[in-house]
Amino acid sequence: xxxxxxxxxxxxxxxxxxxxxxxxxxxxxxxxxxxxxxxxxxxxxxxxxxxxxxxxxxxxxxxxxxxxxxxxxxxxxxxxxxxxxxxxxxxxxxxxxxxxxxxxxxxxxxxx
Amino acid sequence: xxxxxxxxxxxxxxxxxxxxxxxxxxxxxxxxxxxxxxxxxxxxxxxxxxxxxxxxxxxxxxxxxxxxxxxxxxxxxxxxxxxxxxxxxxxxxxxxxxxxxxxxxxxxxxxxx
Numbered sequence: 001x002x003x004x005x006x007x008x009x010x011x012x013x014x015x016x017x018x019x020x021x022x023x024x025x026x027x028x029x030x031x032x033x034x035x036x037x038x039x040x041x042x043x044x045x046x047x048x049x050x051x052x053x054x055x056x057x058x059x060x061x062x063x064x065x066x067x068x069x070x071x072x073x074x075x076x077x078x079x080x081x082x083x084x085x086x087x088x089x090x091x092x093x094x095x096x097x098x099x100x101x102x103x104x105x106x107x108x109x110x111x112x
Numbered sequence: 113x114x115x116x117x118x119x120x121x122x123x124x125x126x127x128x129x130x131x132x133x134x135x136x137x138x139x140x141x142x143x144x145x146x147x148x149x150x151x152x153x154x155x156x157x158x159x160x161x162x163x164x165x166x167x168x169x170x171x172x173x174x175x176x177x178x179x180x181x182x183x184x185x186x187x188x189x190x191x192x193x194x195x196x197x198x199x200x201x202x203x204x205x206x207x208x209x210x211x212x213x214x215x216x217x218x219x220x221x222x223x224x225x
Contacts, residue, residue, distance in 0.1 A: 032211045034213065036213075036214075041200070041219070041221075042218060042219070043202055043204075043216030043217050043218050043219055044155070044202070044214075044216050045216070046213035046214065046215070049211060049213060051211075087154065087155075091211070093211070094143075094162075094208060094209050094211070095209075097160075097168070098143065098162070098206070099145070099157055099160060099170070100145075100155075100157075100204075100214060101157065101171075102147075102154035102155040102156070103154050104153070104154050105154055
């Protein structure tokens with residue numbers, strides 16, 4: 001079973017920041033948080049991942065709470081092309097299988 | 113360019129027939145994975161392999177089989193034992209060790225009539 005909980009849907013105005021929350025209260029100390037997104041009928045696209053420190057790349061920022069029980073993905077200036085389903089995933093270390101177990105995700109709609 | 117290729121994009125089969133979905137990667141990744149996605153649902157893991165000639169069952173392996181004879185290839189066979197085979201199938205790969213993201217293929221949409 002997925003170890004994460006996300007809201008099923010969110011809206012965001014174009015040009016504004018999109019903040020997508022995720023709860024992972026049962027996360028273990030050596031498990032990473034990954035974020036992927038999927039545009040309809042395509043393969044999921046990797047966005048970002050982190051262990052306990054906040055992370056930023058060219059696509060997004062990842063904020064992980066100090067107790068690691070929740071995180072937030074931030075798309076700083078959302079565009080219409082960011083409309084997709086966003087998945088928050090807790091991944092076990094590779095030597096323990098390294099599997100990505102997907103939940104239901106959050107369907108983000110960016111509106112003009 | 114390196115990537116992961118799934119073929120065909122669309123596949124139609126009659127009920128009761130086995131069908132094999134192709135997945136090839138030229139990323140030199142050690143691990144490969146197969147997922148199934150039903151409409152409006154997240155991805156569910158079918159099988160995965162971290163090394164040639166070895167693979168493990170995922171959450172929904174019943175009615176499916178795989179092989180990993182080459183590092184580059186991880187074909188999935190949907191057998192007649194799979195009760196609801198119509199779905200979107202996604203293949204992914206990742207490097208060994210560390211914490212690397214998966215690279216996904218573009219998927220195969222299988223319809224059984």
